[in-house]
Amino acid sequence: MDKNELIIGYFENSLSPNQLMEFENLLKTDADFAAEVAFQKELQTSLKKEERRELKSMFSDLGEKEVRPKIKVFQLRPWLAAASIALLVGLGSWFLFFNSPDFNTDELYAANFTPYDNVVHPIERGNELEDLKTQMFSAYEVQDYDMWFALLAQLTTEQKDDYFDFYSAIIYMQLDNHEKAIPLLQGYINNNGELDDRATWYLALSHLKQGETKESKEALRMLIEMESFKKKTAQKLLKDLN
Amino acid sequence: MYPRPQKVNTGHLKILTVYCVYLITLIVLMTDEQLIAQLKQRDRNALKTVYLDYKTEFLKFMSRYNVEVNVLEDIFQDALIVLYENAQTGKLDALKSTLKTYLFGTGKFMLFKHFRDGKKEVPTEETYLFDRYEQTVIEDVYEDEGLNEYQAQLVANFKKLGGKCREILELFYLQGMKLDEITQTQGYENKDVAKSQKSRCLKSLKQLIAKNDG
Numbered sequence: 001m002d003k004n005e006l007i008i009g010y011f012e013n014s015l016s017p018n019q020l021m022e023f024e025n026l027l028k029t030d031a032d033f034a035a036e037v038a039f040q041k042e043l044q045t046s047l048k049k050e051e052r053r054e055l056k057s058m059f060s061d062l063g064e065k066e067v068r069p070k071i072k073v074f075q076l077r078p079w080l081a082a083a084s085i086a087l088l089v090g091l092g093s094w095f096l097f098f099n100s101p102d103f104n105t106d107e108l109y110a111a112n113f114t115p116y117d118n119v120v121h122p123i124e125r126g127n128e129l130e131d132l133k134t135q136m137f138s139a140y141e142v143q144d145y146d147m148w149f150a151l152l153a154q155l156t157t158e159q160k161d162d163y164f165d166f167y168s169a170i171i172y173m174q175l176d177n178h179e180k181a182i183p184l185l186q187g188y189i190n191n192n193g194e195l196d197d198r199a200t201w202y203l204a205l206s207h208l209k210q211g212e213t214k215e216s217k218e219a220l221r222m223l224i225e226m227e228s229f230k231k232k233t234a235q236k237l238l239k240d241l242n
Numbered sequence: 243m244y245p246r247p248q249k250v251n252t253g254h255l256k257i258l259t260v261y262c263v264y265l266i267t268l269i270v271l272m273t274d275e276q277l278i279a280q281l282k283q284r285d286r287n288a289l290k291t292v293y294l295d296y297k298t299e300f301l302k303f304m305s306r307y308n309v310e311v312n313v314l315e316d317i318f319q320d321a322l323i324v325l326y327e328n329a330q331t332g333k334l335d336a337l338k339s340t341l342k343t344y345l346f347g348t349g350k351f352m353l354f355k356h357f358r359d360g361k362k363e364v365p366t367e368e369t370y371l372f373d374r375y376e377q378t379v380i381e382d383v384y385e386d387e388g389l390n391e392y393q394a395q396l397v398a399n400f401k402k403l404g405g406k407c408r409e410i411l412e413l414f415y416l417q418g419m420k421l422d423e424i425t426q427t428q429g430y431e432n433k434d435v436a437k438s439q440k441s442r443c444l445k446s447l448k449q450l451i452a453k454n455d456g
Contacts, residue, residue, distance in 0.1 A: 004437070008437070011415070046389060046394075046397050059319045063315075082273075089265070091258070138302060
């Protein structure tokens with residue numbers, strides 16, 4: 001094997017133990033050979049470092065450019081969207097194959113409750129620590145609910161948009177604290193909050209979890225009349241409850 | 243009166259839950275696999291996607307360790323570079339976790355190294371298990387101080403080479419492709435042709451350096 005091939009084999013990591021010994025030996029005894037290996041290693045290191053430098057400057061550019069449109073209604077990651085579809089398929093097949101006339105409020109609740117996505121305050125990556133609201137919705141998205149309430153306490157009354165009540169209610173529902181969720185949702189609906197159809201759906205679920213079937217059905221009927229959100233699911237749930 | 247809730251067989255719900263979790267996991271892993279394949283092709287847009295998908299969450303996750311944000315941002319960038327380099331060498335081909343777990347594990351490994359270097363207490367937590375090769379890459383990226391003067395000169399002269407030369411040298415030294423693979427994918431007549439092309443390019447590079455140095 002000639003010297004050039006030895007060097008190639010070294011970089012390809014394909015030298016046999018004997019060839020590796022020959023390589024090491026030449027490194028010690030042949031100054032030209034050692035210089036050639038050193039040059040190629042230096043080239044490899046330099047190319048790597050240069051690429052890393054380029055990538056880092058690409059990241060920094062990203063950090064600066066990350067301003068997104070202010071109002072964005074639905075910001076679902078593709079896999080989240082796919083996951084929702086999977087969930088629908090799952091639920092669909094469940095209703096198809098295992099539908100049973102009996103019902104259990106806990107199970108119906110578990111089958112229907114999923115926390116509501118943050119749709120009112122998209123997180124603008126890059127300036128994530130920009131303001132309290134952004135911090136709050138970051139906390140909401142990672143389910144750091146202590147943080148959510150701690151930050152909520154810092155907001156002044158004028159800063160409190162009414163949708164905070166809605167999201168607080170969703171958090172209480174996840175914490176299984178429906179006594180607190182229900183009045184918040186009711187207040188939000190009575191004030192004609194923008195997400196009132198969503199709130200009505202969650203109100204129905206909260207009552208359901210409490211075993212308050214009558215109230216739950218009332219909310220479901222209200223929701224069906226609104227003809228906007230989860231109409232079919234609400235009809236199905238109402239049917240199950242009857 | 244309203245009918246009292248009655249107990250139904252909970253088995254159905256369990257089957258459903260398991261089924262949904264399975265589907266969701268499958269979808270997440272599928273997306274990861276696609277991203278890794280793109281990273282392997284040196285697709286920088288895929289790296290941008292990973293950056294945008296996880297930056298906020300990463301900073302949030304790491305904020306529990308009480309480190310300044312700029313340190314965490316550096317670590318996040320370094321962890322992405324490790325991901326990119328390890329994807330290219332095929333280290334992520336048989337990834338058993340999600341890409342996110344790998345990325346966050348790398349970040350944690352670097353952060354703990356940061357603690358050790360600063361003689362600070364290192365949290366005793368379970369961490370992702372990297373093999374020796376992966377640890378070397380992580381440490382190499384973490385300790386990378388940038389190009390020194392000679393290396394910068396090397397790179398500047400490298401950029402003056404013709405396209406074909408830059409290509410073969412990058413494939414060999416940066417991407418770690420073997421000469422056999424380069425011969426096949428780049429359409430060289432045979433391995434010897436590729437070999438002498440590579441030698442000629444190295445020679446040109448040395449000449450450029452000598453000329454600009456003198």
